[in-house]
Every structure is written in structure tokens, then in C-alpha cells.
Amino acid sequence: MARTELDHVTKVYAESAGSDVVAVDDVSIDVADGEFLVLVGPSGCGKSTTLRMVAGLETVTEGEIRLDGRVINDVPAKDRDIAMVFQSYALYPHMTVRENMSFGLEESTDMPDDEIRERVERTAETMDIGDLLDRTPGELSGGQQQRVALGRAIVRDPAVFLLDEPLSNLDAKLRGEMRTELQRLQDELDVTTIYVTHDQTEAMTMGDRIAILDGGRLQQVGTPLECYHEPRNLFVAGFVGEPPMNFFEVNLTDGALVGANFEYPLSEATLADVRGHDELVLGIRPEDVELVVGDESRSSGGAETGHDFRTTVDVVEPLGNENQVHLRFVRGDGADEQGGRGGATAEGERTEANAEELVATVSGMRQVEPRQDVVARIPEDAIQLFDRETGEALHNRELESAEVAEPNP
Amino acid sequence: MSEGSNTPGPVDPGARVGEGSDESRESDPSAFTTSSALRRVALYGTVLALVAFYLTPIETGLVTAIKTSEAVRTTLPFLPPGPDGFTVEKWVYAFDALSHGMVNSMLFTIPSTILCAVFGSMAAYGLTLVDWRGQIAVLALFIAGIFIPYQAVIIPLSEFWSIWMNLDERLAFLWALPLLEPHHATILELIVTHTGYGIPICTILFRAQYKTMSWEMIEAARLDGASLWRGYRRIVLPLSVPMFAVVFIFQFTQVWNEFLFSLTIIRSVGDPAASVTLILSGLGEALEGVDFPLRMAGAFIAALPTLVVYVLFADQFAEGVRV
Numbered sequence A: 001m002a003r004t005e006l007d008h009v010t011k012v013y014a015e016s017a018g019s020d021v022v023a024v025d026d027v028s029i030d031v032a033d034g035e036f037l038v039l040v041g042p043s044g045c046g047k048s049t050t051l052r053m054v055a056g057l058e059t060v061t062e063g064e065i066r067l068d069g070r071v072i073n074d075v076p077a078k079d080r081d082i083a084m085v086f087q088s089y090a091l092y093p094h095m096t097v098r099e100n101m102s103f104g105l106e107e108s109t110d111m112p113d114d115e116i117r118e119r120v121e122r123t124a125e126t127m128d129i130g131d132l133l134d135r136t137p138g139e140l141s142g143g144q145q146q147r148v149a150l151g152r153a154i155v156r157d158p159a160v161f162l163l164d165e166p167l168s169n170l171d172a173k174l175r176g177e178m179r180t181e182l183q184r185l186q187d188e189l190d191v192t193t194i195y196v197t198h199d200q201t202e203a204m205t206m207g208d209r210i211a212i213l214d215g216g217r218l219q220q221v222g223t224p225l226e227c228y229h230e231p232r233n234l235f236v237a238g239f240v241g242e243p244p245m246n247f248f249e250v251n252l253t254d255g256a257l258v259g260a261n262f263e264y265p266l267s268e269a270t271l272a273d274v275r276g277h278d279e280l281v282l283g284i285r286p287e288d289v290e291l292v293v294g295d296e297s298r299s300s301g302g303a304e305t306g307h308d309f310r311t312t313v314d315v316v317e318p319l320g321n322e323n324q325v326h327l328r329f330v331r332g333d334g335a336d337e338q339g340g341r342g343g344a345t346a347e348g349e350r351t352e353a354n355a356e357e358l359v360a361t362v363s364g365m366r367q368v369e370p371r372q373d374v375v376a377r378i379p380e381d382a383i384q385l386f387d388r389e390t391g392e393a394l395h396n397r398e399l400e401s402a403e404v405a406e407p408n409p
Numbered sequence B: 001m002s003e004g005s006n007t008p009g010p011v012d013p014g015a016r017v018g019e020g021s022d023e024s025r026e027s028d029p030s031a032f033t034t035s036s037a038l039r040r041v042a043l044y045g046t047v048l049a050l051v052a053f054y055l056t057p058i059e060t061g062l063v064t065a066i067k068t069s070e071a072v073r074t075t076l077p078f079l080p081p082g083p084d085g086f087t088v089e090k091w092v093y094a095f096d097a098l099s100h101g102m103v104n105s106m107l108f109t110i111p112s113t114i115l116c117a118v119f120g121s122m123a124a125y126g127l128t129l130v131d132w133r134g135q136i137a138v139l140a141l142f143i144a145g146i147f148i149p150y151q152a153v154i155i156p157l158s159e160f161w162s163i164w165m166n167l168d169e170r171l172a173f174l175w176a177l178p179l180l181e182p183h184h185a186t187i188l189e190l191i192v193t194h195t196g197y198g199i200p201i202c203t204i205l206f207r208a209q210y211k212t213m214s215w216e217m218i219e220a221a222r223l224d225g226a227s228l229w230r231g232y233r234r235i236v237l238p239l240s241v242p243m244f245a246v247v248f249i250f251q252f253t254q255v256w257n258e259f260l261f262s263l264t265i266i267r268s269v270g271d272p273a274a275s276v277t278l279i280l281s282g283l284g285e286a287l288e289g290v291d292f293p294l295r296m297a298g299a300f301i302a303a304l305p306t307l308v309v310y311v312l313f314a315d316q317f318a319e320g321v322r323v
Helices: A047-055 A097-108 A113-126 A142-154 A172-189 A200-206 A224-229 A234-239 A268-274 A399-405 B002-006 B013-065 B069-074 B089-128 B135-146 B150-165 B184-210 B215-223 B228-239 B241-257 B260-266 B276-282 B292-322
Strands: A004-014 A020-031 A036-040 A062-067 A082-085 A160-164 A192-197 A209-214 A217-222 A246-253 A256-258 A263-265 A279-284 A290-292 A308-318 A322-329 A357-363 A373-377 A384-387 A393-395
Touching (some): A020 A062, A047 A192, A082 B215, A097 A142, A142 A172, A209 A224, A234 A279, A268 A393, A322 A373, B089 B135, B089 B276, B089 B292, B150 B184, B150 B260, B241 B292
Parallel strands (some): A082 A160
Antiparallel strands (some): A246 A279
């Protein structure tokens, strides 16, 4: 168990052509003792390189990696007391499961043979692979190999546990099970764990905290809910969450956001946040979009604020528990923008002008048919605003509503 | 095949009008069978001819080796001798003449084969599964080593051993020991020479296999605390057993059959260190003519160990070649 710190870590690959490739750019993360940190990002974002630097499989170009305060930049991989689970499992094919699991203890400790044997058997029982000990990896299924790979890392009782996309070769059902099991194991063992994945669902469900990387740069470190509700920038907002957040390019004119298909008036409080920025991106999570039918919209206050928009249902994706509804804005005929705003821009254009669509998630019990006309309400307390140039978040959804979403009051 | 089935049978066009489909269905298979039978005959004929072509020299060698000198003169080379022309005397003689050469050849072939395989495997490990600067340049040297022609080195080589190294004098203190003789110095020279010459090709063979090994597995071993050497010893070496079989067979055959180094380093057939190929070159040569049965018998005896090695490692060899 150990605290792991990455302090302004940079990795540059010198290409033979003379051009350097910066794989990891000035990343600082402090992983507390016993914490489960998930490094997540799209492929090629530098997450695996970061993990490999912690493992000692890659050199660090700049910055420091510390384990319990000790700088380990120059400590060879074999002396770091770190165990790693690889995406391909990397089991030793000529050894039995028992030998695979004993190997690390034999090589890195002076432990007597009986003790190694006992420990391997105990770990194998915990991992539910006790009856596989005398088989070779070639005789095991993918899921069993995965367990052996985990067992091999756990049995060594390392200071830090590194996992490089360990679940990506499993089928969806097994992946779900292993996700839960890994969390349980990590909780029991209480070992500092760094977990790399490209799958934001894994990141959200497993991590104590998640660190989001893009293009070698750290975008945000925080708890899953922080990253979900208070994304620091456009990238994080778009990366975290499934289905992803809806984005619309808008310009701030006259106290309202003017997009290709709609106008969205802002309250004074929100305006204060975005002051000085004109070119914005409006973000709204699909589950925050409300669908209101017919007259309901007029009575419930959406009309006055101008946050109701006429849309046509394009596609409905039923998932059982929820429906993902793809909507298209309807324009013209004075049917939209109850507040009467934007009349000048609306005139001349006719219906469904733009490919921009809005995805809303509604309850699975609710009947929504394609081509049905519905009114989509975008509540102002749930919107996120970003600067279009820098991607920086200017206005996050209001905290009260975020807190409501969290289980604890 | 498609050609055969498409060719219409000898059917009257008039008849086809009424029952065309039935007719063609019946006539086509028969045309097909005839032509395929012909094809088959041609195929077997060709195969048999090729078998005869390739086996005749060996067969000729075998029957010649069991003929008396008289029978060689009176019968055709590839025909077996009559009952009075049969003898195993040549085999016995050839074996007597070659036996100490066989022992000498074994003495340098086996160690140099093993050394080539072991060093080749280690070099390949260092050049493939360990990451360090400049390994491509070193690899280039190894590859260049494969292409150095024997003829180019025989003079420097014999100078090197006879003038610079002079092993039998320097190691003189050893010859008093039991089982060691002064001519073992020459054997030692051959071991070193063959090992040096064989390492590059063995390295490349091993490298081909190591390149297919999972890099993550090697890294896993390093993270498990294995040093460079332990990683080789416990992970890479056990996984390269099939390739060792390939290299053993290949290298054993190369070294055993090699003649030029024997000629330049041992020099004379009469030397106590004479190798089997060296003795074989002079076997059956005499002023009154060449003793063909003796030469043939000697050739078969000399070839026997390579066959034995192949049989011993055949299973592993098949697996190694697949890698």
C-alpha cells in the first residue's frame, strides 16, 4: 500500500525523423493510499503510457513519480513492488496456473516454498480458481485467464496495483460481473490501484476518482459525479456520460443564446457567468431534457421562460428501462418560441432546417412514436455553457440540482 | 473439372429438344469420369516417374555398396548383384576406416552444435526482447556474418590457429590428464571455429521466433521481479525448445558434413584428429582405380548420424518449423 504521486510527468518519444512526439504532457495526479483511480480517455490519449511509466516499463522524460514520497523514476521495474495486469493477460503459456502465480513471489521475495504454495492456494480460493491450479493457460477460457492474471497480481501483495484495460477482452456480461468483483476485491485488499480504460462506463462505475486524459493532457481529476455534473471543459462533458451530452453552438446576443434552430433566453445569474464570452457551446444532458405534451407546456411555466421548443421525434431507441429519443427542431410558422423571440431569423426558413438533433432520455414506460410532435423543455438549472474557442466551462449546472442527483442529501 | 462437366456429351442435337435436360444430366457425368480417370493415370504416372528419378541415386548407392568389386564391373550400377556378387565386406572395411573419424567428428560437432544453439538463443534474446540503443547495428553485424564465404576465411583461419594460438603447446599441461590427447587441441579449434561460424544463422533463426513472443509477457516477468537473466532462463528458454530442435538438426548437419574447415585445420587424413568427412574424401581412392562399393558404404555410414538426429528431433522440428 502506498501513496502514488505523479508530479508534472511528461513523456516525449524522440522520432528518428527529428520530430518529437509528446505522449504525456505535464500530468500531475496524486493517488492516495488505498484509492482506486481510473485513468480514462480515448485511444492514443497517453493513459497507457502514463501507467507504463508508473510501472517502470517506460522512462520518464520530465517530472517525478513518487511512491510513498520516494522518487522511483530510476528504479527498475523489477524492484518497484508493483503488480500489473495486462490487456492480453500476458500469462506464461508453458507454466501451470500455480507456477504462473508463484513466479512473482519466487523472483521477488525470499519466501520459502511452503509459504509461497500456501499463499498461492489462498489467493486462488479467493479468486475462485482453486480448481484450475494445475492447468496451463491454453486450457482456460478467456474469463478464467483473466482471473488468473488478476490472481497473479494479487498474490504478490504489491504496493500498487496497475490494471491496463483488463476487461476489454471479455464479453459484455462477464465484463459487468468482473467490474463488480474488481471493486469488491479492491475494497477488501485496500491496495492503491490505477486502472486504465477507454470505457467511460467502467470509469464512472469503478473509480473513487477518475482522471480524464486527452491528447496527453490531463483534463480533469475528480469523483465520477464531479466529472459528470461539473465538467471542467467541453471534452470532459462530452466524454463522460452515455448517451453523451447534447451540444449546440450558440452566440450570445441580447441576453439570449442564439443557435441555428432556436433562441434560449438566459437569466441574470447565468448571464453573469458568461459575461465577456460571445461564442458559446450550450450543453444539456439527455436525461435533463423534459418532454412535455401539448397544453401542458403552456401551464407549467416553460412558456414564460422561453425554454420550450417544438420538436419532431426522429428515432426512438427503446432500452426497456428508458427510451432514447432523437429529436429534430421544428422551425417557422410561429409555432416555436412562445416568447416571440427570434422572429426575424425564423422567417423565410421552413421546418427541420438543420441536422442538429437533440437526444432526450425518457422513462421506458412512456410511449413516444417517431414523427410525433413533442415539446422539449431545456431547464435552465441543468444547462452547461462552454467557451467555444477554449472549450473551458463557464457555467455548470446549478449545484442544488446536482445534489439532488446524488444519493446522499 | 468444370471444363469436363461443361463439355456436352456426344448427343444428337435433335434428341435434346425433347428431353434435353435429362440427356445432358446423364451424359455429363460419364464424360467427367472418363477424363478424370485419364487425369488420375497421368498424375500417378508423373508421381511414380519423379519418385524413381529421385530415389535411383540412393538405390544405386545402396546396391553398389553391397557388391563385390567384381560384381560392380559386371552388373549395371542400379541393379542388385547376384548371389555370388553380394558382400558386406565393404561396409565392415568402411566402418573400420571411418570409426575414429566418426568419434572425432562427434567430438566437435556435438559441442559446437550445442554452443551455437545456446549462444544463438541468448544473442537473439538480447537483440529482440531487450530494448537498448544500437541493437540494429549489432544485428546487422550478425546478418553480415551469415554471408561471409568460407573460402575467404580459410587462410586467415589456419594462420590464426597454427601460428597465433598454437593450442596444443599452450594446453600441453592438459594432455597428461586421462582421456585427453594432444590431438584434442585440434578438436577444440574446430569446436570454436564452427561455433563462431554458426552463431549468426542460429541467432537469426531464434530471433524469428522471439519476435512472435508477446512483449507484454516479457514485461510481466520483469514486473514480477525477474532479472534479465531469470527472464531468459525461466520464460524465454522453455518456450524456445521447438526452435532448439530446428537449430540442432540444422547445425548438426552443417557441422557434420562440413569439409573445408576440416581440410584446413586438420590438414591430413593421417592426423589423429581427422574428421569423418576428411577420411571419407580419401576412402577407396587408390592407384588401381576407385573402389566404388567402399566409397558408397562409407558415404552411407557417414550420413547415418544426421539421419539419427533428424529422427530424434523430428516432432519438435515440425513444431519449430511451424513457428
